[in-house]
Amino acid sequence: MYKKLNAANKELNLYKERLKKINGEYFALDKIIGESKEIKQLKKVVSQVANTDSTILITGESGTGKEVFANAIHEISDRRDNNFIKINCAAIPENILESELFGYEEGAFTGAKRGGKAGKFELAHGGTILLDEIGDMSLNMQAKILRVLQEKEVMRVGGYKANKIDVRIIAATNQNLQEKIKKGEFREDLYFRLNVVNLNLPALRERPDDIKTLCDYFITIYNKKFGIYVEQIEDDALQHMIKYPWPGNVRELRNAIERAYNFVNGNTIKTEHLPSKIINQQMFSRVGDLNKILDDVERRSILEALETTKGNKSRAAKILGINRSGLYQKLKKHGIPTNF
Ligand SMILES: Nc1ncnc2c1ncn2[C@@H]1O[C@H](COP(=O)(O)OP(=O)(O)OP(=O)(O)O)[C@@H](O)[C@H]1O
Ligand SMILES: [Mg+2]
Structure with missing residues (x-):
């Protein structure tokens, strides 16, 4: 009897999980408004790739909904119960961006907090990070991001030990990265790493x-x-x-x-x-x-x-x-x- 009850409970939990997933997907996709064939097609891709953990590059003019899409991807994915961390790479000066993204150890620089500070990548562990306006990132920072993508680990500023991280990366930009690559302002290798799946949002x-x-x-x-x-x-x-x-x-x-x-x-x-x-x-x-x-x-x-x-x-x-x-x-x- 006890065994049967246990098995039934397990099954119930399984169904609950499935229902949660279906509901989650339903609600999250519903937040993307649009009935045009372009939006319908993009929503289809979103539900296909949400759980693959592949890096996604979202491109599109300003105001086309890049953040809305990034949010939906996180909400649909099994990572939804962990953090969704956004960082606007264009708004933050380079020296600060590094410690924001990777965190720092105590004493890494004057003004550093006691005990150090976790970076956005660490905070996003188990979840998703949105690197917004990636097209505005300096070449120096691009190299550091490339390293994170390759090694799947981050090192705090002033640290000596790298930490493994499990983070889904979504990058967004309204810039033409191919043009930037031609001008030598964006690393081609980083572009290929980011552009595993591309969601190109059409202008209104x-x-x-x-x-x-x-x-x-x-x-x-x-x-x-x-x-x-x-x-x-x-x-x-x-x-x-x-x-x-x-x-x-x-x-x-x-x-x-x-x-x-x-x-x-x-x-x-x-x-x-x-x-x-x-x-x-x-x-x-x-x-x-x-x-x-x-x-x-x-x-x-x-x-x-x-x-x-x-x-x-x-x-x-x-x-x-x-x-x-x-x-x-x-x-x-x-x-x-x-x-x-
Ligand atoms: N498909 C959509 N459904 C519902 N709201 C949308 C959609 N697309 C955009 N929006 C709304 O439009 C505004 C701009 O969207 P969002 O911030 O995602 O654009 P963005 O592409 O990230 O722009 P930027 O390049 O300027 O950062 C937000 O208020 C958002 O809620
Ligand atoms: Mg945005």
């Missing part, structure tokens, strides 16, 4: 399908936060948002919604509640990556042509000087609905 303007979903999500968030009940965003306002290129990506969208709460006086966010640069897009600065600017100009011209022709594709194609199938290809490329 490349997935306009997500704009409405994100607006609805942020509306729920700010309804709770401000205790104001906004029900929806007016269609005209949404159309402006779909046309706007969002250089600051999801962060900028979030700010635009938050800002609108200051002006809204009914239950609908209207065009007049949006920042003027979203409405008057000619004011938007055109300095940046040339391909992106050209893409953006193409996208806007297509949208304007469709607006002028009230969605008539043949006429829009004529205005744009391309044929109908060419226009359909471009609609697909820019994620513009064919029933626009």
Whole structure:
């Protein structure tokens, strides 16, 4: 009887563990908002790689959700009950970064605490570390990180003994590391070590399908936060948002919604509640990556042509000087609905 009970208990615990895992994965992935095929595909990759312990490099423009993704990976993984430690490599001066990451021994330098201090890698033991803005790390620090990746151990500043660590490393950057490698500013060997799995987050303007979903999500968030009940965003306002290129990506969208709460006086966010640069897009600065600017100009011209022709594709194609199938290809490329 006792044996049976014991076995049943074990089985129950197993099921509990499984349930916890499924729930954890469900909730963590749900925090990544987006219904576009790009986001769906990325979420699929996230659930596939979350438990592999492989190093992940998350790339994408500022505000595309790199931190959101890193969080989700940790939450889904079996490491979720241990620490998730973030460090912004760009914000910390190099000499301090080293002791922040690796810790230090007592007396390592003037001002060092008695008994020394554990570094971020030690704190992340059993868990995950996010090396944010890795593209801004000095070559000297890059060499030290490479060593950690190779040896899986860290040595405190002023120490003489290395400690083994079990840490999942996620690195993130909005910089083009390949360009940096060409310029000799980023180590190629470190790049290969980090880039075992790459999650390249698309800019918001490349997935306009997500704009409405994100607006609805942020509306729920700010309804709770401000205790104001906004029900929806007016269609005209949404159309402006779909046309706007969002250089600051999801962060900028979030700010635009938050800002609108200051002006809204009914239950609908209207065009007049949006920042003027979203409405008057000619004011938007055109300095940046040339391909992106050209893409953006193409996208806007297509949208304007469709607006002028009230969605008539043949006429829009004529205005744009391309044929109908060419226009359909471009609609697909820019994620513009064919029933626009
Ligand atoms: N897919 C998403 N679902 C929900 N919120 C998102 C998503 N993407 C971004 N956000 C929100 O947008 C803001 C910026 O996201 P995050 O900090 O992850 O961007 P980032 O890529 O790390 O930017 P940076 O390069 O500037 O550090 C946060 O408020 C975050 O909650
Ligand atoms: Mg970030």
